[in-house]
Amino acid sequence: MKYDFDKLIDRRGTSTYKHEFSQYYFGSDDILPLWVADMDFETPDFIMDEVIKRANHRVLGYTVPSRTMNNIIAEWIERNHNWKIHSSWIKFMSGVLPSIAVALQTFSSEGDNVIIQSPIYPPFISIPKANKRNVVFNQLKRVGNSYEMDLDDFRKKAKKGASVFIMSNPHNPAGIVWERETLKEVAEICHAYNILVISDEIHCDLVHPGHEHIPFATVSKKAREISITLMAPSKTFNIAGLGVSFCVVPDLKLRKKFYDALNALHIAHSNMFAYIGLMEAFKNGDDWLKQLKIYLRGNFDFALDYINRNISQVKPFDAKASFLLWLDFTEMGLNSKDLRKLMIEEGKIGMNNGADFGPGGEGFQRLNVGAPRTVIEDALRRIEKAVNNRGL
Numbered sequence: 001m002k003y004d005f006d007k008l009i010d011r012r013g014t015s016t017y018k019h020e021f022s023q024y025y026f027g028s029d030d031i032l033p034l035w036v037a038d039m040d041f042e043t044p045d046f047i048m049d050e051v052i053k054r055a056n057h058r059v060l061g062y063t064v065p066s067r068t069m070n071n072i073i074a075e076w077i078e079r080n081h082n083w084k085i086h087s088s089w090i091k092f093m094s095g096v097l098p099s100i101a102v103a104l105q106t107f108s109s110e111g112d113n114v115i116i117q118s119p120i121y122p123p124f125i126s127i128p129k130a131n132k133r134n135v136v137f138n139q140l141k142r143v144g145n146s147y148e149m150d151l152d153d154f155r156k157k158a159k160k161g162a163s164v165f166i167m168s169n170p171h172n173p174a175g176i177v178w179e180r181e182t183l184k185e186v187a188e189i190c191h192a193y194n195i196l197v198i199s200d201e202i203h204c205d206l207v208h209p210g211h212e213h214i215p216f217a218t219v220s221k222k223a224r225e226i227s228i229t230l231m232a233p234s235k236t237f238n239i240a241g242l243g244v245s246f247c248v249v250p251d252l253k254l255r256k257k258f259y260d261a262l263n264a265l266h267i268a269h270s271n272m273f274a275y276i277g278l279m280e281a282f283k284n285g286d287d288w289l290k291q292l293k294i295y296l297r298g299n300f301d302f303a304l305d306y307i308n309r310n311i312s313q314v315k316p317f318d319a320k321a322s323f324l325l326w327l328d329f330t331e332m333g334l335n336s337k338d339l340r341k342l343m344i345e346e347g348k349i350g351m352n353n354g355a356d357f358g359p360g361g362e363g364f365q366r367l368n369v370g371a372p373r374t375v376i377e378d379a380l381r382r383i384e385k386a387v388n389n390r391g392l
Contacts, residue, residue: 175319
């Protein structure tokens with residue numbers, strides 16, 4: 001079956017986050033909103049059909065996950081990421097961010113240092129701060145149109161003391177697929193200084209053709225002993241609205257402490273449609289995902305070519321994963337506030353403001369290319385117009 005990723009779908013009027021909050025975040029509803037990290041493609045039929053079938057039962061009472069769900073998750077991970085896990089390592093959750101918050105509360109105390117690598121997904125900054133932890137930035141090093149970890153600085157920050165390191169693997173917003181040797185060195189450092197690694201791997205299924213996602217816990221025995229891995233089908237199959245994710249914790253002592261905390265809060269569960277969505281995605285989603293990744297890579301190639309030919313002042317990063325394009329506007333010499341204003345008022349486009357991603361994000365914008373190509377072309381023309389009209 002061939003899936004149609006060019007189909008245009010009007011999501012307005014469905015309480016969609018990116019439309020409902022456009023006025024709040026951008027001061028206008030008259031923008032093209034490409035900032036929230038979900039896609040504008042139809043959720044595949046093999047998921048929707050089962051959700052509708054269950055809804056038609058007409059009784060939406062208390063529902064538990066299928067007894068086979070953890071096995072289905074384990075099979076998906078082994079098939080797609082070459083990681084053989086035991087079903088007992090898995091715990092269902094409604095989202096990655098609540099899992100991070102509970103892990104911070106369980107394995108650190110108020111005032112503890114939490115290391116993150118900026119520029120980074122903004123909740124990695126806001127969640128520790130909201131939980132009264134001290135955020136320590138290990139800023140990534142720019143290398144061409146990508147980044148690499150500054151492991152010397154990471155080691156210095158770890159030596160000074162930290163309870164937790166929150167890692168984005170693959171990296172959001174730059175789409176970096178971290179290499180095995182880098183991850184092994186991170187494991188060595190964190191193990192030596194007794195630092196828990198929370199590895200957010202929500203974008204792992206969306207690694208582009210020709211590249212491979214390496215789960216952090218697979219790189220060494222030390223990595224397995226100190227890590228909590230967070231995954232979800234929500235980005236992959238565009239079912240974020242269902243509230244569906246899961247944790248994988250190989251180490252028994254770590255697992256017991258963390259899962260006891262989740263159980264104590266009564267949050268290790270979700271709704272019946274989340275369970276159905278996850279199971280159908282992982283049972284039947286291989287072909288759909290293969291086609292999606294090819295289409296997304298095509299969007300990136302189209303965007304990079306367009307920008308390099310028509311908007312020379314903007315430098316795009318060449319992501320190896322996900323549907324998020326990290327754009328460098330620093331050659332324009334604008335501060336973050338003026339850059340954002342220019343994109344909104346002249347380009348009529350809503351992107352994520354790079355300054356929100358911490359040190360190193362100033363002068364950048366994050367563009368979601370998980371949409372039909374005609375929408376991406378429209379977005380790039382709007383950016384081109386804004387850049388060319390500056391000062392006119």
